[in-house]
Amino acid sequence: MKKYNIAIVGATGLVGRTFLKILDEYQFPINQLTLYASPKSVGKKILFQNQEYEIKALDENAFENVDIALFSAGAKVSKEFAPLAAEKGAYVIDNSSAWRMDENCALVVPEVNIEDAFTKSAIIANPNCxxxxxxxxxxxxxxxxxxxxxxxxxxxxxxxxxxxxxxxxxxxxxxxxxxxxxxxxxxxxxxxxxxxxxxxxxxxxxxxxxxxxxxxxxxxxxxxxxxxxxxxxxxxxxxxxxxxxxxxxxxxxxxxxxxxxxxxxxxxxxxxxxxxxxxxxxxxxxxxxxxxxxxxxxxxxxxxxxxxxVRKGAASNAIQIAMALIEKI
Ligand SMILES: NC(=O)c1ccc[n+]([C@@H]2O[C@H](COP(=O)([O-])OP(=O)(O)OC[C@H]3O[C@@H](n4cnc5c(N)ncnc54)[C@H](OP(=O)(O)O)[C@@H]3O)[C@@H](O)[C@H]2O)c1
Known part of the structure; x- marks a missing residue:
């Protein structure tokens, strides 16, 4: 089975930690996992599937070889960094309000309109909870x-x-x-x-x-x-x-x-x-x-x-979109 390189932005937050829990529960096929948070958390370690991951700095060098980037660090961070992730070839699934009403971005709840996810830009927005x-x-x-x-x-x-x-x-x-x-x-x-x-x-x-x-x-x-x-x-x-x-x-x-x-x-x-x-x-x-x-x-x-x-209103919905994406990419 193909495995994917996943990045989480806001990995120390409530939604970020729930992303990790759900990726594990859903047995999402992960090859490489990169975690980002604010400068104050850089260097902190988070345990995922018995392995320690160090929080990395979110800067212009981020998102190398990432397939899917899950964002949950607020609208300001998403506005600034989602385009960088997309430019580097990642699909972005964004939990903030930054891209929801952008006409180039799909706003997706898988049970309702998953088809929209495949028709617009690589930045896909998760709706409000x-x-x-x-x-x-x-x-x-x-x-x-x-x-x-x-x-x-x-x-x-x-x-x-x-x-x-x-x-x-x-x-x-x-x-x-x-x-x-x-x-x-x-x-x-x-x-x-x-x-x-x-x-x-x-x-x-x-x-x-x-x-x-x-x-x-x-x-x-x-x-x-x-x-x-x-x-x-x-x-x-x-x-x-x-x-x-x-x-x-x-x-x-x-x-x-x-x-x-x-x-x-x-x-x-x-x-x-x-x-x-x-x-x-x-x-x-x-x-x-x-x-x-x-x-x-x-x-x-x-x-x-x-x-x-925090689950269906944020993390699970985003990962359900990611599951649908990997069936297509
Ligand atoms: N909670 C919900 O039910 C819910 C539902 C839907 C959508 N959302 C959205 O999801 C996002 C996160 O919500 P949350 O509830 O998880 O908030 P939270 O618990 O306050 O977590 C915020 C996360 O963002 C990170 N962050 C803050 N500033 C940053 C920066 N400049 N650069 C990189 N990372 C930064 C924080 O890192 P540090 O730990 O280093 O500060 C932390 O990981 C928000 O956009 C929110 O609107 C939340």
Whole structure:
């Protein structure tokens, strides 16, 4: 079996370490592994499959003979270094927001639009974590019934902010002062994720709106979103209110979800079976439940989906793209 040279940028971070865990779990065929992080980590060692790897400096000499570079070190690093990796012949799969809305770059969730990955530039963008877990159930609905309108409300875990978010939750739980979020996240929900824009939405909310349109090729469907940070360590929840183009029965909707790759239909409320963070933690599947008619919208459905934002919302989705790429290259 052919093996590939893999680089990870941001290897010491929450997503970077999860890349390593998933490469191992998926038994990704690796020939050579190169790890990059910020200057403060250069020289540190990370253990992977019983071998120590030293963190290397990210500079113009990086990415020699790399086949696939997985980036998770923020948008600034991706803007600067993803083109260098691509110039040197690597495919880049980028977890930041840097390239997502670039029309030359594909924005990919494998269960939804893997074909886009093979039609554009060598830089492939991984969507925002809340978008990834939302577009998979929406794909099932879009294919079968058509979609006329989407309204998102998210309940996002602190791990979505990386190590800084988890540390702030821990601080709050120990009655220490918050350093990262504007309020003590252990005691409150915060309706502010990323910066506020002039239209009153946050960047996170606009990412969900714009990325959903791009991935599902639904340019003309109206979408709105409210994103809320909640005192949960891991796994995001999203309530999706969706208006369908056709009439439906709930059985037909459940059937559509049951057939959709990447989803676990988790919906038996009498037995307290519905998606929640504990059940989705450390999983790659998206849990979908609380499916019901929207009493306020004709042809409307309400559902709740929960997924592990560090795995399916970031690292697993990127490595699933990489798995699809190596079948082609
Ligand atoms: N957490 C999530 O659920 C999630 C989901 C989707 C997307 N993402 C995206 O993934 C990226 C990383 O998130 P994270 O949660 O893993 O954050 P994190 O835990 O804070 O890790 C950040 C990583 O970036 C590295 N880094 C920072 N500045 C750098 C520089 N100048 N050069 C090279 N490396 C640098 C850090 O290295 P040091 O350790 O040396 O500082 C660390 O490895 C972000 O773009 C984020 O938006 C995260």
């Amino acid at each position: 809340s978008t990834i877990q939302s577009v998979v159930p929406l794909k099932a609905l879009s294919d079968q019934f058509g979609i006329k309108k989407i309204v998102y409300t998210t309940y996002q875990a602190v791990s979505g902010s990386g190590k800084k978010g988890i540390d702030d939750l821990e601080r709050g739980l120990q009655h220490l002062k918050n350093e990262f979020y504007p309020y003590d996240i252990s005691q409150t929900c915060i309706p502010e994720i990323d910066e506020f824009l002039d239209n009153g939405y946050t960047k996170e909310e606009m990412k969900m709106i714009n990325e959903t349109k791009k991935i599902l090729h639904l340019d003309n469907v109206p979408i709105s979103a409210t994103c809320i940070r909640v005192p949960v360590k891991n796994c995001h929840g999203v309530v999706i209110a969706v208006e369908l183009a056709k009439q439906f029965t709930l059985d037909e909707v459940r059937d559509a979800f049951a057939k959709q790759k990447g989803i676990v239909l988790y919906d038996d409320v009498k037995k307290h079976i519905y998606p929640h963070s504990i059940v989705a933690n450390n999983q790659d599947q998206i849990f979908v439940g609380r499916i019901r008619e929207d009493l306020a919208n004709k042809n409307g459905i309400l559902l709740y989906c929960v997924a592990d934002n």
